[in-house]
Amino acid sequence: MELAELNAALDDPLLESMNFLNEVAIRFPDSVSLAAGRPVDDHFDPAELEGYLSRFRRYLSADLGYDQRRVAQTLFQYGRTKGIIHDLIARHLRVDEGVRADPEAIVVTVGAQEALHLLLRALRAEPRDVALAVAPTYVGFTGAARLMDLPVLPVASGTSGVDLADLRARLLQARADGLRPRCLYVVPDFANPTGISLDLPTRYRLLEAAREERLLLIEDNPYGAFTGQDGRLPTLRSLDTGAQVAYVGSFAKTVLPGARVGYVVADQRVRGRGHGYFADELGKIKSMVTVNTSPLSQAIVAGHLLAHDFSVIRANAAVATRYRRNMSLMLAGLERRFPAGGDVTWNVPSGGFFIVLSVPFRADDGLLEHSAREHKVLWTPMSHFYGRTGGETQLRLSCSSLTPEDIETGLDRLAALVAEQRSRAAQAPR
Numbered sequence: 001m002e003l004a005e006l007n008a009a010l011d012d013p014l015l016e017s018m019n020f021l022n023e024v025a026i027r028f029p030d031s032v033s034l035a036a037g038r039p040v041d042d043h044f045d046p047a048e049l050e051g052y053l054s055r056f057r058r059y060l061s062a063d064l065g066y067d068q069r070r071v072a073q074t075l076f077q078y079g080r081t082k083g084i085i086h087d088l089i090a091r092h093l094r095v096d097e098g099v100r101a102d103p104e105a106i107v108v109t110v111g112a113q114e115a116l117h118l119l120l121r122a123l124r125a126e127p128r129d130v131a132l133a134v135a136p137t138y139v140g141f142t143g144a145a146r147l148m149d150l151p152v153l154p155v156a157s158g159t160s161g162v163d164l165a166d167l168r169a170r171l172l173q174a175r176a177d178g179l180r181p182r183c184l185y186v187v188p189d190f191a192n193p194t195g196i197s198l199d200l201p202t203r204y205r206l207l208e209a210a211r212e213e214r215l216l217l218i219e220d221n222p223y224g225a226f227t228g229q230d231g232r233l234p235t236l237r238s239l240d241t242g243a244q245v246a247y248v249g250s251f252a253k254t255v256l257p258g259a260r261v262g263y264v265v266a267d268q269r270v271r272g273r274g275h276g277y278f279a280d281e282l283g284k285i286k287s288m289v290t291v292n293t294s295p296l297s298q299a300i301v302a303g304h305l306l307a308h309d310f311s312v313i314r315a316n317a318a319v320a321t322r323y324r325r326n327m328s329l330m331l332a333g334l335e336r337r338f339p340a341g342g343d344v345t346w347n348v349p350s351g352g353f354f355i356v357l358s359v360p361f362r363a364d365d366g367l368l369e370h371s372a373r374e375h376k377v378l379w380t381p382m383s384h385f386y387g388r389t390g391g392e393t394q395l396r397l398s399c400s401s402l403t404p405e406d407i408e409t410g411l412d413r414l415a416a417l418v419a420e421q422r423s424r425a426a427q428a429p430r
Contacts, residue, residue: 009146017139017384020365028372032410034397035378037192037353039253040319041401052303053296059306079295082283083108085302088310089249089263095310096225099238099247105267105279107286108293112222112250112262116144116185117289118282119218119246119264123182124150130174133185134162136385138192138220141185154387155184161198162186164209171213183216183246188236189224190352193385193396197350200233207236210244216268220248223352225313226320232313243268246278254312255304259297323353326399326407330355333411344418346397353400356382361421363395375420377413 003011025033053075060066060074074084083089086106093099109115123129131145135154145152153170156163167184174181186206188198198206210217219236237247250262266278273281286292308315331348334357338344343360361367363381372378380398382391397414399407 007147009143009149012143012146014139014146014384014387015143017143021380021384024368024372025378028376028378031372031376031378032402032406032413033378034399034402034410034414035380036401037398038401039257040322041257043319044256049300052300052307055303055306056299059302075295075299077295079292079298081287081292082106082279083263083293083298084295085298085305086263088302088305092305092310092312093249093265096313097235097238099235099265101247101265102267102277105265105277107264107266107279107282108298109262109264109286110290110293111252111260112220112248113140113144114286114290114293115248115262115264116141116218116220117148118285119183119248119266120145120148120150121285122278122281123216124148126180128178128180129182130179131183131185132167132170132174132181132215134187134191135387136193136382136391137185137387138187139384141218141220142387150182152185152387153181157191157194157196160202161188161191161196162202162206164202164205167209168213171215181213181215183218184210185218185220186236187220187223189221189233190226190349190354192223193354193380193382194356195347195349195352195354197233197352203233203236203239207239207242207244211242215244217245218248219245222250222253225254225316226323226353227351237265251301251304251312254316255301259294259300261293261297261301323400324351326402326404327351327355329404329407330397330399330411333407337411337415338418343422353398355397355399356394357397358394359418359421360393361425362392364392367417367421371414371417375413375417377410377417379414 009015021035057071060071086103086108089106090101090103093101130151130153132153132155133141134157142152153174155170156166171181188203190197217236221235224235237245247265251259264282266282268278269275270278270281334346344357346355346357349355364383365381368379368381380396382394382396385391
């Protein structure tokens with residue numbers, strides 16, 4: 001079999017990004033990882049899983065009136081393609097986000113990643129279709145789009161998280177070139193990889209621009225529960241009054257990564273088929289991709305929601321405090337090691353997991369391997385988050401799953417790498 005005979009996207013280095021980063025972490029297990037954007041897991045208790053399952057079973061029997069046979073079928077059989085906990089997710093959205101979503105407009109997915117695939121597969125109708133994304137962009141979106149043969153046009157983030165003038169210019173140029181922009185992908189809260197959040201005026205202006213341009217916004221919100229000291233801002237979906245937002249959520253960071261449960265709220269009406277929900281069309285695609293999301297995984301998430309009165313924000317209050325502590329420790333540690341006015345700079349997110357560091361040398365995959373082998377510290381090259389070029393002298397740091405000791409050790413090792421690279425640059429012939 002020849003690679004040239006397979007989908008062209010498989011030869012794209014972007015699709016190797018996640019595998020490469022995982023392999024580096026596996027090959028150098030004694031390294032401190034400032035790379036992994038994973039939730040803290042030392043509070044997980046396997047005994048809680050049975051408790052959550054029991055809680056969901058009680059809900060099925062006591063609240064919905066299911067007999068024991070139907071309870072067993074709900075847990076053990078394939079189940080409804082669009083999900084079996086859509087009504088509970090709708091209640092969660094009302095409690096945590098102030099969003100009133102029709103449960104029938106919700107598709108429960110295998111993580112947020114499947115939600116992105118379903119949306120892009122549905123939106124890619126013609127060769128002239130394109131997506132837009134605030135750059136730098138989460139590689140899971142860009143990779144999914146490439147597998148769908150859907151080009152992604154970058155939109156500058158600017159100082160406010162999305163440059164609206166650049167967005168309009170990109171749309172104007174794309175249409176002049178005969179292309180059809182279908183959507184804009186945006187992570188308004190503590191975006192991966194930049195950690196940037198959209199302020200409230202920008203959120204309103206973005207919604208207004210989307211209405212004027214007739215553009216669907218795909219809002220991805222994996223980190224919104226982990227706010228900083230300034231408090232939470234409303235999601236785009238909660239501000240939306242014109243069905244401009246398809247909202248992608250996930251319980252990976254807030255409940256259990258291993259459950260692999262996400263969802264998409266797609267309540268746009270689809271003309272030409274009885275004005276049903278966009279979610280119904282996504283459900284058709286899902287039926288041919290994963291058939292359904294594991295009922296047992298859904299049951300665990302449902303039990304967690306029921307046990308915490310449908311609020312993942314309240315359930316994650318203690319963990320969110322740890323994330324804020326880690327962010328503060330990492331920012332303070334950077335200040336101690338790299339004086340102001342020097343050649344190493346970074347942004348200052350108000351919450352979430354990520355910080356972007358700019359350095360005076362090329363921070364590519366080769367240097368990452370060297371860093372892991374010689375300095376025992378991992379980080380993520382920012383170039384992975386750009387389409388073709390960009391981010392060559394930047395790296396992403398993640399503070400989410402670290403102890404204070406890990407942060408100090410990791411930053412010491414990172415500082416040693418920076419000093420080494422400065423020395424090499426100074427000794428290089430001019």
